[in-house]
Amino acid sequence: MNYELREMLPEDGAQVLQIFEEGIAGGNATFDREVPTWEYWDKNHFSTCRFVAEDDNNNVVAWAALKPVSNRECFSGVAEVSIYITNSAQGKGLGKVLLQKLIIESEKNGFWMLQSGIFPENIASIKVHEALGFRTVGYREKIGQMNGVWRDIILMERRSKSV
Numbered sequence: 001m002n003y004e005l006r007e008m009l010p011e012d013g014a015q016v017l018q019i020f021e022e023g024i025a026g027g028n029a030t031f032d033r034e035v036p037t038w039e040y041w042d043k044n045h046f047s048t049c050r051f052v053a054e055d056d057n058n059n060v061v062a063w064a065a066l067k068p069v070s071n072r073e074c075f076s077g078v079a080e081v082s083i084y085i086t087n088s089a090q091g092k093g094l095g096k097v098l099l100q101k102l103i104i105e106s107e108k109n110g111f112w113m114l115q116s117g118i119f120p121e122n123i124a125s126i127k128v129h130e131a132l133g134f135r136t137v138g139y140r141e142k143i144g145q146m147n148g149v150w151r152d153i154i155l156m157e158r159r160s161k162s163v
Helices: 010-026 038-043 094-108 123-131
Strands: 004-007 051-054 060-068 078-085 113-118 135-146 149-159
Touching: 004 094, 010 038, 010 051, 010 060, 010 078, 051 094, 060 094, 078 094, 094 113, 094 123, 113 123, 123 149
Parallel strands: 078 113
Antiparallel strands: 004 051, 051 060, 060 078, 113 149, 135 149
């Protein structure tokens, strides 16, 4: 199967949220418990640096986007990475391709640092981030509860060499 990367369009919203729902159900992608509305999702992510991967049947199978880490002006060049891949497309290298695209486009858009908070159990995500220049800057123990269980996250960041 071949995949094509393109900019995310508003009409992709339903498929983007469906993939996010799979991430919630999987238990190792997000602390979120419910899928937001498209309006909420759209408002809470930057309007630039949004991409989807489509399969040969024009189905969105993965997406990547950036969201602010703070609304303070001094952090305007810092963004949190979000990458989600539908279960059927995992393990095919899409996460790495999407993260590479986010890095390139984020620098074109003036972002000097990207960060990710990753559950330690999500080893594939950690390895992809490391391969693309992210470094571990912290381990946040029992930072939040998920289904009554305290969970940790590994905090990773990548600083641009060109911005």
